[in-house]
Amino acid sequence: MNTGEIRNKFLTFFEKKSHVIWPGDSLVPQGDATLLFTGAGMNQFKDMFLGKGRLNIKRATTCQKCLRTGDLENVGRTASHHTFFEMLGNFSFGDYFKRETIAWAWEFLVQELRLPEEKLFVSVYKDDPESYEIWEKHIRILKSKIYSYGENDNFWPANAPAQGPNGPCGPCSEIFYDQGAGVGCGREECEPACDCDRFVEIWNLVFTQFDRKEDGRLEPLPNKNVDTGMGLERMARVMQGVPTNFDIDIFAPVIKSIEDITHLRYHDKKENAVCMRRIADHVKASIFCIADGVLPGNEGRGYVERRLLRRAIRDGAQLGLKECFLYKLVPIISDLMQDYYPDIKQRRENIARIIKSEEEKFLETLELGTVRLKELMDTMQKNKIKELPGKEAFKLYDTYGFPLDMTELILKEHGFSMDSAGVEVELKRQRMQARSSSSMTGQVFDAGFLGKIKEISKGTTFLGYEKDSCRARIIAIVQGDYLIEKAEAGSEVSIVLDQTPFYGESGGQIGDTGILESEGSHICITDTKKNDSFIIHIGKITKGIVRTGDMIDARIDTHRRGLIKRNHTATHVLHWVLRNVIGRHAEQAGSMVSPDRLRFDFHHFSSLTKEEINRIEDLVNEKIMENALVSVKEQTLQEARNAGAVALFGEKYEERVRMVSIGDFSKELCGGTHINNTGEIGPFRIVGESSVAAGIRRIEAITGISALTRDREKEEIVQELCGILNACEEDLSSKTQELLNEVKKLHKELHKQKQKELLEKIDSLSVTAKEVSGVNIITKRIDNASADDMRRTADMLMKSEKETAVALGSVLNGRVIVIISLSTGLASRGLHAGSISKEVAKIVGGGGGGRPEMAQAGGQVVGKLDEALDFAEMLFSKEILQKVS
Structure with a gap:
């Protein structure tokens, strides 16, 4: 069965x-x-x-x-x-x-x-x-x-x-x-x-x-x-x-796919079986997390998912895989689960893209881990340390994804060992963190004020689809985390009503503002939240006393609500346009709808081109100008799906849902508020496009009066520039380019002059060189020189036939810059410019570092530059006497 x-x-x-x-x-x-x-x-x-x-x-x-x-x-x-x-x-x-x-x-x-x-x-x-x-x-x-x-x-x-x-x-x-x-x-x-x-x-x-x-x-x-x-x-x-859960019908085909990818057999080696089972489990968990709207990240749910994926990638590395492979398992898992979870198959392309993107990023991190391990071994060699500390080994495992046994093997090959006990301490700490982050964070059942409110009410009835105001009864007053019976003028409170026209923030639409008032009291509502089945009105009492059980008049700010409705409907139009311009995979991954702007997150794996942005903006405006009818129909979830309604990633829907239709092109399940016709939106302008997570892009846009105001402000800037440059609009671009060319030309002339001055100084610097064991030591302060200027000077000094050590310093824009440079012969004998720069930087209150031949130090204590250069000369002499003489 x-x-x-x-x-x-x-x-x-x-x-x-x-x-x-x-x-x-x-x-x-x-x-x-x-x-x-x-x-x-x-x-x-x-x-x-x-x-x-x-x-x-x-x-x-x-x-x-x-x-x-x-x-x-x-x-x-x-x-x-x-x-x-x-x-x-x-x-x-x-x-x-x-x-x-x-x-x-x-x-x-x-x-x-x-x-x-x-x-x-x-x-x-x-x-x-x-x-x-x-x-x-x-x-x-x-x-x-x-x-x-x-x-x-x-x-x-x-x-x-x-x-x-x-x-x-x-x-x-x-x-x-x-x-x-x-x-x-x-x-x-x-x-x-x-x-x-x-x-x-x-x-x-x-x-x-x-x-x-x-x-x-x-x-x-x-x-x-x-x-x-x-x-x-x-x-x-x-x-x-069958002997294990991983041999059943919904796991065995996944294990077989892993065998095919790795060219290894599941039963050949116990550790192979462990890795393959873990891969199958973790990738399945990640697929279902993504389908429910959780994306890999660095905190909360996203951190748990990222850890699962990275553990699976590390297991792949243990099996010899050095390229992305988890995403290839998405089709087989979606096929196995499609009967009861059809959304997984419908979204498998998006899910696979997200997993592959995470794999690519982590494989890059693994490469960095290889470099880091080599650096650690170099330091251990230099300091004659034979055991890698547990914290460092764990960091390679946790941050860079290095399997601990791989770290141990590489160390062993180079004559080192690993502090296994120290690693275990770090692993235990991580396990405790994982348990606390994936389990209940409080009492199993409601223990706060919401739990008490639920004892007296089943929730707030929302009337805001049809009404802007209503008469309502106060069922709870909350101050801080406590229920109170009454509150006076000046108090900041949260009010729960039996019914309300106020929309509580949810589904990306922010909460309403407005007033609650009775004959003797007045409350200014500055925000509205939704918690479970309750709508919570947050505000300040500006007049009178408010008591539990009072009847009040609730009125929303209708102008503000109107702006929000326009932007909310605009997100639906934008969603439809995105899926038609850049592909069906461009599903909504989040949104924020406020009075003055909208933000829309969607699945896509590269930045939009200027042409794509213009095309999207044009199509949205075309749909707006069609003045298409916006209609809402309440029906069963299955009826809405049969009608072609788009359900959003990770959203949980009740048995009865609201389907918002726009003309004959857009159908979405949505609990928010909307306008009646798209023409009410007004002009639509995209003001930003960016990345917010792996495989998630964000469009920010404005509509209506906000769009007109922005265009007007830009026009004023253009006119101001025309006045500054003494040019008309048509010539503004060419006039600006002409000035930039002139600036570039002046920069080139200035650079040539600086180069000439530096060349003139080279001979004088060489003459002042101090000789120690046949090595020229040059230390010099060059005021107002940039780091690049001093690097070029150091490079010229290195052309000397003798081994040379150089320290050049400058104060520029209130900050000390010191360049340390060593000839190749000195670096090969163990002198290290980076190490010397770190010591010099301490004098001027900063830091430094770099390669053996060239390094830079910097700091804030400008009065100690000369002292720092003297110290550099002393270090040069000491190192040369130890390693060259």
Whole structure:
């Protein structure tokens, strides 16, 4: 039975048990600040478990894509660890409980999947006699196959009774499949708690029945909930009778592709298998991250993704690959996952481009790492150090992507070793950082003011599509992180209403401004945010007292909203034009819509030419002048997709969506506000095009009055220049070029004069040379000379037949510049201009460095230039006496 069949069987089985098949959440949790990535099926239902959710359902079943990196080091080394995996689950929100959950789980495994009963074992929490009794007396499992474990193994969250966190928690019951005595440790007493891999945990049934209090008490919850999780990959492994998760139908073809790329066999060498498994896992995780809008970066989610890709690239290097290869795996993975995740295949070209771009950048970094390792070995050789410090080895691994064993091998070849213990300290620190950055960052459930508001309200009703003002009731006043009952004039507050015309910042559109007022109070709203289902009005009370429960009039700034609407509609037109001018891959990757400008990020891998920018601008203006009708239709997500609506990268959509259509050319899913006809946008001007990330370009543009104002300002600048240059507009370009040519000519004449003066000084400098062991030492201050001037002078002095050491200094623009130059013979004997420049720079309060033959120092202490040159002469003499005499 393949994974697709298992997934469908699970969902339809629970659908028959009156569960709603609910779409899985994005890997980027929506409206949940406690999570970096979605790591479990229950994450999107947290409010439902607390009785605060808005969903009108009691039972749900999902297939949830998950990402966890807490056990990153085990991926590839064990049979079942993954970073990305799919979790099948069934959920009860205050409806059925233990008996039904356990009975249905057994029914599905034995009757639907036809797993042999003798292969199934279960575990329960030691203080949960109810679950034990259900397994023994109702399911009739032998006592010898029921194991009781403590809170670390059979409680959720693990160790919650003793250690927390506070909030909903409960015991769990796990179901295991026994692969037989021939697998694992081989001990007769082996049991499910053993980590030898004989027993595969296939299903975890969590019974959320307690509320943990601050003092550790477990109070029964009024509504008991069920949260179960079945690992799809593990279940497929059991059903397909293969030894590891990486041998199942959605992984084996990927492993085969890696074999073809590397020309190595998966089973030939254990380390080959580990690398290939890790590559398959990490590239799959990265593909799904990118599809959900996460791009490789240096912080947060982007950092986690970048680490996964770089680990996979390093594994490729271990297998002998020196070129980009991960992107070649995107088509096979998208084909394998397309039935349930069609978006992956639709966007595979974009995803492959992003991965390849990251590979190219990292391979360049690897090259730099090679150079860095050579520099480190040179320094070790010079200082007679035999062991590379752990911090340096780890930096090569973490920053430059050098595999640690590769570093160790290269060091060994050159007679050095590596501080392995020091490396392990750094790795442990990184693992701790990775765990904290990929897990919950706060309480599992809402613990702040939002959690309290959810106890009294299901959310704010948004009326802003049809209305600019409304009468509303204040349901919460927030100051700082605390709910308060009232606030007075002068207070800065956040107000939550039961309904509002104010648009809360989301989807790239910034929040509305305006006023809230009643007969005795006035609040100036300067921003509006959206948090989950609540719209939060941020502002300052300018008059009176405001109390929870007050009725107020809410009015937005309609002029400002109008400007935002024009720019928002303009982004839709721009999106359509981009995909038609530069290619279908130019999908939206982000946007910002404000009253005065718009910003639009899109997928593309090179800067736009001037011709492309002009073409895009022209086409957008053409569509604007068509005065096309802008219409909005609310429909199901599937209906919108069938109509050809564009869904955005990484966006999570509800079952019912708004499709915004412009004329007969643009259809997008969008929750923002829009104008009625494109003609209302006015003139459209592109004011900037740049790169914001690997494979992501940004266009900045202005419309309407902003575009006219900018053109007028430019016209004023042109007129000002005409006055300065005493030229008319038509002659402005030629007049400017004429002046530039004249300046260039003067620069050339000045350069020639300087060269002449320098040549005249060469003889006098040579005459003043001090001789030490047959070497000419020349130190001289040349006022107002640039670094280039002094370099040229030093080069001329080096033409002497004798070995020469030169130090020239100058003060230019309030800063000291010193050039150190050595003849080739001196450099070959161990003198180093770069090292000398660093020492000289200390005198003038700066830094220096460079090559053995030529280096530069600089500093801010201009009064010590002469002292620095005297010091350089002393260093020259000392080094020459040591290494030349």
